[in-house]
Amino acid sequence: MKSRPRILMDCDPGIDDAFAIMCALRYCDLAAITTVNGNVSVDNTTRNARHLVHLAGAEVPVHRGAATPMEVLAITADEVHGISGLGDLHVPESPSPESDVPAIDAIIDFCREGGATIVATGPLTNIAQALAKDATLVDRIDRLFWMGGSTTVGNVTEKAEFNAWADPHAVAATFDSGVAITMFGLNLTYQVRMNSEHVAMLRQAATTTSAELADLLDYYSEHGVADDEGQPVHDTCALLGLTHPELFTVAESNIVAHVTDDDRRGMTEVQNHAEAGGQPSADVLVANTADAPAVIDLVINAAVDPLGGPSQ
Ligand code: BDR
Ligand code: CA
Numbered sequence: 001m002k003s004r005p006r007i008l009m010d011c012d013p014g015i016d017d018a019f020a021i022m023c024a025l026r027y028c029d030l031a032a033i034t035t036v037n038g039n040v041s042v043d044n045t046t047r048n049a050r051h052l053v054h055l056a057g058a059e060v061p062v063h064r065g066a067a068t069p070m071e072v073l074a075i076t077a078d079e080v081h082g083i084s085g086l087g088d089l090h091v092p093e094s095p096s097p098e099s100d101v102p103a104i105d106a107i108i109d110f111c112r113e114g115g116a117t118i119v120a121t122g123p124l125t126n127i128a129q130a131l132a133k134d135a136t137l138v139d140r141i142d143r144l145f146w147m148g149g150s151t152t153v154g155n156v157t158e159k160a161e162f163n164a165w166a167d168p169h170a171v172a173a174t175f176d177s178g179v180a181i182t183m184f185g186l187n188l189t190y191q192v193r194m195n196s197e198h199v200a201m202l203r204q205a206a207t208t209t210s211a212e213l214a215d216l217l218d219y220y221s222e223h224g225v226a227d228d229e230g231q232p233v234h235d236t237c238a239l240l241g242l243t244h245p246e247l248f249t250v251a252e253s254n255i256v257a258h259v260t261d262d263d264r265r266g267m268t269e270v271q272n273h274a275e276a277g278g279q280p281s282a283d284v285l286v287a288n289t290a291d292a293p294a295v296i297d298l299v300i301n302a303a304v305d306p307l308g309g310p311s312q
Contacts, residue, residue: 012038012122065103087219149268160266195230
């Protein structure tokens, strides 16, 4: 049986974030969730995180993070995730409380435990601000697993992915900090898709979580990027890339994060060593391929029973 890594998850739920939270509950020891403006406002991402924790029957502290990016204006993706961030679901006020500790302090506290692993599935605003507030974090973080960026196509512009586009300065600051990162960009996450057969499996299981997540996936398919292969569940890749690395291939890369306010904004460009000015590479890995059917199996198991059974 696999051990369950202790993690902090920084996210902006968000439909695919909801699936990733279920995976975090099932396959990790989820110490805390921090929220950020992204798919919807931080008010909504915080409320949604609390709702999802309660829906799963878990107890995990939820810490509110940044309401705005570091330098650019805030954007959202409610055309994909719904105004609430969870499709057209009416999200009830959750009995699961919001922590008094702000996200940045929660991240710093978590990292001071040492050997910290963070999974981030939204814009990197909180992470960059925590790294700026406490320079020792670079050495205290074992690795940051981030869904964001792309080495190929974008989904906001031709080459920029949403999480990178939403706060490009946070991406640049995080990569420039030297923290160890594995990037799960669109080049990878478009390979892992859930389709109507998977929705049917969730509906047949008919658990509290699977029923709601099936509704979310239907909404997502109607409003996201779906084709015959289905709808990508981007954020689950960063989480499962940590817990099930055997299902992914990764390669060392020099990534240059573009912040300029032009058509390069939000690009995470791979440069070879010479192009990077001969600088020694920071410890950056880029995920390139996934065993998609095995990844989806894990996602479904988590969505059906987030607290269930031994970790696979
Ligand atoms: C990323 O953007 C968000 O809409 C998703 O939740 C995911 O984190 C994909 O580009
Ligand atoms: Ca997300």
